[in-house]
Amino acid sequence: MNRQIIEKLTGIVGRDYLLTDRQQVSAYLYDQVEIPLRPKASEGCVVVKPASTEEVSAIVSLASQENIPVVVRGGGTGLCGAATPVYDSIIISMERMNHILEIDEKNMMAVMEAGVTLADLLEELEGHEGIGFPVHPGDEGAQMGGMVSTNAGGARAVRHGIMRNHIKGIKVVLADGSVLSLGGKLLKDNAGYNLMHLIIGSEGTLAIVTEVTLRIYPEEKYTASIVASFDTIEEASSAVLDVVKSGVSPLAVEYQDKKLNLETAELLGLHWPVKEGSADLIIILSEKTETALYDNCRAIDQICDRHHAREAMFAGTKQEEADVLAIRSGSYDVIKDDIYHSFDMAVPPSSMPEFLGELWRLVDSYDTRTNITAHIADGNVHNDILLVDGKVPDYHRELQEKMYQLCFSYHGTITGEHGIGKLRVGDLPLQKSPREMELMEQIKKVFDPKCILNPGTVLRSQREE
Amino acid sequence: MNRQIIEKLTGIVGRDYLLTDRQQVSAYLYDQVEIPLRPKASEGCVVVKPASTEEVSAIVSLASQENIPVVVRGGGTGLCGAATPVYDSIIISMERMNHILEIDEKNMMAVMEAGVTLADLLEELEGHEGIGFPVHPGDEGAQMGGMVSTNAGGARAVRHGIMRNHIKGIKVVLADGSVLSLGGKLLKDNAGYNLMHLIIGSEGTLAIVTEVTLRIYPEEKYTASIVASFDTIEEASSAVLDVVKSGVSPLAVEYQDKKLNLETAELLGLHWPVKEGSADLIIILSEKTETALYDNCRAIDQICDRHHAREAMFAGTKQEEADVLAIRSGSYDVIKDDIYHSFDMAVPPSSMPEFLGELWRLVDSYDTRTNITAHIADGNVHNDILLVDGKVPDYHRELQEKMYQLCFSYHGTITGEHGIGKLRVGDLPLQKSPREMELMEQIKKVFDPKCILNPGTVLRSQREE
Structure with missing residues (x-):
């Protein structure tokens, strides 16, 4: 990545929150996919650690102007290679956006930055007697943003369903850097097309989730x-x-x-x-x-x-x-x-x-x-x-x-x-009709015309470089 | 509507299932919106009553070729004017597609044509001891297709949530007449973008729902x-x-x-x-x-x-x-x-x-x-x-x-x-940001480039005539 871009990124997140050293960056390249099956990570990546939605927005605006791929890294607990950058990318690690903003016991909802882990949430809820959150995808290091972007499941879906059932609101950064708030603390909302449900499970290819509002429940x-x-x-x-x-x-x-x-x-x-x-x-x-x-x-x-x-x-x-x-x-x-x-x-x-x-x-x-x-x-x-x-x-x-x-x-x-990620990107057309694949590709184009958001994930959309 | 088109429609559904008489058609123009608030229906509409997804597909293919708007009529129990045609339209009444295809007690799912009413479903379930369906939007004349297209709510959402939570699969006809099966009898499915959840609540503007798979529950x-x-x-x-x-x-x-x-x-x-x-x-x-x-x-x-x-x-x-x-x-x-x-x-x-x-x-x-x-x-x-x-x-x-x-x-x-329909189409931009409205318009264009599916509903998308 060239000097100028590194400098601009430093201007956004500060010197302490940017990694360029290959050894340091290497900790941000893979998820939990079995080693022989891992997609090979691109070697010219940098890692930035924004502290706010505004910083994420500034990073993505820059990436959009410069046509540089952006890959978000959450807890790294994924099992389909979605978090592995296969182009030279800006890796946005959400680790500093780890604040629980509100446990709202009246509405029985939790509002969190996307980098909050499931373990963080469960620990916080221990201080609120009789309240819990049911979805449990095995590894409590999973982050909320990742759990939304992958529509996480796990063992407790039998009774409580998957993440989609519990997500009421998300804040996202789009591929052009603009910020949208979708949904909210609402139990019913039928105003227009539900973009939130389209983004849930889209594995970081349509938008970057920076904040999550989840329902919590009496235990x-x-x-x-x-x-x-x-x-x-x-x-x-x-x-x-x-x-x-x-x-x-x-x-x-x-x-x-x-x-x-x-x-x-x-x-x-x-x-x-x-x-x-x-x-x-x-x-x-x-x-x-x-x-x-x-x-x-x-x-x-x-x-x-x-x-x-x-x-x-x-x-x-x-x-x-x-x-x-x-x-x-x-x-x-x-x-x-x-x-x-x-x-x-x-x-x-x-x-x-x-x-x-x-x-x-x-x-x-x-x-x-x-x-x-x-x-x-x-x-x-x-x-x-x-x-x-x-x-x-x-x-x-x-x-x-x-x-x-x-x-x-x-x-x-x-x-x-587990999702499509990069692991199953060639297999998806086996399951889906050409017409459905075409609609997905067109939706990807609407959200991310330059294909900078996690390219090579879910769809084979080619980047123009 | 010109003679040739009427003949082609007759060729698809048969003479008995096409209405052109203004008196007869008038029963298909309005929903339950208060009379002083109703959008005015266009007067040059015809009604067709297809018997299958294939016939719906043929009708929509014709409409697409001829650039004629298509408005689907379900139970007519809506409260936002979504079912009222404001252009000279082909009104597709789902009344003949009223077959319950399967009550699958093993998977606890019901598979139905879109014209099945809530009353039909509840009556059928009375024959299956101890099984029920919880969503109840007040009027049992509501049809399944409409309940999906409007993401129906009602009084029982407190415990059981809205329609979206219970829909597992839909068959739809797209604006070009092609047919997609989305979802199925699956409790977990993370393969690609979830087009089903985008279509749920889109009020007949992205696709026409012809078949629905719902979860049913022990009562x-x-x-x-x-x-x-x-x-x-x-x-x-x-x-x-x-x-x-x-x-x-x-x-x-x-x-x-x-x-x-x-x-x-x-x-x-x-x-x-x-x-x-x-x-x-x-x-x-x-x-x-x-x-x-x-x-x-x-x-x-x-x-x-x-x-x-x-x-x-x-x-x-x-x-x-x-x-x-x-x-x-x-x-x-x-x-x-x-x-x-x-x-x-x-x-x-x-x-x-x-x-x-x-x-x-x-x-x-x-x-x-x-x-x-x-x-x-x-x-x-x-x-x-x-x-x-x-x-x-x-x-x-x-x-x-x-x-x-x-x-x-x-x-x-x-x-x-209740939804946006035609009643609140001018109000939606009060709630949504210009960027979110723009995404909705672009998604509409992906699904329905000529804007033939229920034009004037949800969005102000202009038809080119």
């Missing part, structure tokens, strides 16, 4: 976890469909292969409570009263029984519950180094028994295996293609394509929650 | 209504904020002036259960267990007490409850003929006490009154400007402008649920 006091094991993944997922239909509304319903649970437990030195069967469910309940908690536990136990569960254990103490969740969330680290590509397909929930069964058989036909972890009540599956002797297997493209075709045969999507 | 069995009266609207609305914060999640919380409740009860020959005070709340509860219902009733009673309620009565029997709801929903008919303009402003819920108080005082300063009915927990107010001796008062524009300025001073919106 249920009584929680419990049930761990149930089944002989087959089909039985486990059939039980889940019945749980949802029964009106019991769990906080989360997670599936994981027993093999993976046992391996993780061993590695962490913890105890996994169910030994029989091969397919495990973790069902987390959260209720307002002890009676409701007890009633729902009993209802779930009966449903598991009907679906031939081998065991169904109640994680009664806080410690037992914490162990179960530690094993669930620690499992990825156990297998991470063996993974070439971790997927994020989603199908209609009722198709899960068949889809998962066919997925097993498909992978089996390649004489390999796939680890299956699923937000099973949402129909959202994280399975993988494994490295073979540490190397990317020859068949990886072919197997991926067959997985996608299987997913499409159930009217599924290639990404339920 | 709570135990319901009750509480009617509480307060001396002031400020006390009533403060009580509501506490109810919401307490974690009791009512199905609906409706405010209405006592005067209006008493007048309506008298006219209908029914009994209104609370006599004292001047500001009435109706709080509807719906719970899974009798215990939960009882606990929540008690909690609400205590909150009302704390806020100096004059009376709080439990509508215990089905008949008492039905009477209360009949009075609430019948009130509009009592005052309808006196109304010049009924509003739909919404503000942050916590601002309701002050906003409503100031609204009273503002209207009082014009030596008139305003009827206030509110989805009070949503911050959504329907008040009105009355006719004076049957005539539109001189001050109507001035008073409207002051109401809007008051609303904006609380960061409110001019329309919480």
